[in-house]
Amino acid sequence: MPRIDRLSFNDDRGFRIHAAVFTAVMTLLVLLNLADREVMWVQWPLLGWGAGLALHASAVSARIRRVRVKAEQMRDRRIASTSPSI
DSSP states (O other), X not given: OOHHHHHHHHHHHHHHHHHHHHHHHHHHHHHHHHHSTTXXXXXXXXXXXXXXXXXXXXXXXXXXXXXXXXXXXXXXXXXXXXXOOO
16 A cells, blocks of 8 residues: 555544544443433533544544645656656
């Protein structure tokens, strides 16, 4: 796997793990909060961690875009350097 693809895959993989853990933990917290309906508190960790997850998604998306642009620039330079000059 080329280095650029590996970087994108690793960034995406980390985000997917983060999202899976978020989903599992939030499901557990919602169930715990529903068992004790005296005070609804589950929205606070949901909002806080959800904001962190959204920032993680944004950072991964931006990094993947930067890596792809850089890969295209490198490819264009390689093509330009190997094409015969007229």
